[in-house]
Amino acid sequence: MSALRVFIADDEAPARARLRELLADIAAELPTKLVGEAANGFEAIERIPGSGAQVLLLDIQMPGLAGLEVARHLAALPEGPGVIFVTAHDRHAVEAFELNALDYLLKPVRAPRLAAALRKALAAGAPARAALEQAAPGARGYFSVAERNRIALIPVRDVLYLKAELKYVTLRTRAGEHLIEEPLVALEREFGERFVRIHRNCLVARAAIRGFERAAVQEDEPHWEVLLEGLPERLPVSRRQWAAVRELVAERKA
């Protein structure tokens, strides 16, 4: 049997050292090979896709990008690793893991539990996206675009609008465009605080709205357009959404 390829992500050096020790302790029973380590969420996103890891030991409380968000971005990979969350003490997270059948270990970790969890995670493969979403405490800080062996993170605060086109959603930032494969409805649910729906196929960042302008009369009725901060482009507001959007305008004036 070839060695199980394991990746460790934890921001505390002693915690990583402890997991390495435990992996060595269980080697006779379950041979493993450490394929990489990360000391924060960004490093994890950068290093895991190319590492060939089969199982990831992922601390949930990491600076920059918390464990659950890391796992959600990794779910965009075609063949992501199995994930075992590790936490010292987080009652809410543990409840969420239990509820959504996600694997976790409590620090300090014991060798037999680690071995059992590794086997289970290998068999189960990458966790389901839906389970991760339900276990997550809130909206992500980043969108992720998976490219072969790489995951690009785009800060949610940089996105001016999201537009659905057939199978994909286009993210528009000042710098450019990215395609993601997530339904607009789910994105609206997750980021409803930041983005407002102006059209069946379009969400706009509230902060990016510079104003509204009545567009030239087309066919029968006049309609409104959103002017954006820092982009010349204009986005049409559908008649159905105008009432809700108009309230937003009133709020901003108040």
Add this chain to the structure above:
Amino acid sequence: MLSIRQKAGRDGLPDFRNLGITARLLLAANLLAFGVALAAYPGWEAALAAFLRAAALLEPVLVASLVALYAAAPWLARLAFWPAAAVVMGIVLGLSAAAHAVIAPLSGAALSRTLVIAAGLTALLLAYLRLHRTAFSPALAEARLQALQARIRPHFLFNSLNAVLALIRRDPRRAEHALEDLAELFRALMSDGRSLVRLADEIALLERYAAIEQLRLGERLRLSWELDDAPVDALLPPLLLQPLLENAVYHGVEPGTGVADVRVRIGRRGDRVVASIENPHIEREAAARGGNRMALENIRERLMLYFDAEARLESRIQGGRYRVEIEIPYRAGPQ
């Protein structure tokens, strides 16, 4: 060790050197006088004029009495309630008679009238102090103090144990020290929290706590200490500063990916002990982690129970740094 029960006198009068008590007495005496004037005269203007006339006698006596009580406070604190009340009554009546001798010839009022009013007012204020003391009776205050006793986050305990486990094989000696530090920290946490401790002890505790965090966070935590002017014999409630340092690590170091500078400064400003802790302010974290305000409120309430209005706690964010500062009266303990 000194207990707060002794500090306030077992069952006697409150500490007349406490700013909060002084302020309450000033306010209560004036309100009473104004209330009486208002009841005696039909119109606002007449009542105000009467109050001002009375104030000519009331204010000098009031201020002189408070000064005399301030001077006599350490001695009064050793007496039980009734003897202490008798002494206070004596002081006030003596001062009233003196003031009457100076001021009354102008108004022509009788000495007996002045003394009866002074005695009545003093009795009312003593009764108020008695009530105030029962409301904040030691038993009640102690129960509240225990409930407020700073508790260490479980997150810290388990992460620390994990860090020590990682050390045991590689560096047994450091692991030993770390466990000793943890033991001392928990001994302090599990003490009853009523006894005042010396600043030197609290600083030692801060250093133990810092050593454990250093083990866990390594170079991410860069601590600097400015303790040269710290009055190490000052008395303060236990675990007053440790929760603040824990906050600094939890909100200012752990959520950051880089190196975080944390500065601890303890010194003396006149008759006040001033301690401040500073850490990087991490924007996103403030909302996500929360809990900070509660820790601060907890400490603020403990300060109130120990020092009433004489302590101060302030926090502010400036130039990307979060800074919290505590100021308490300097009281030296036994060497």
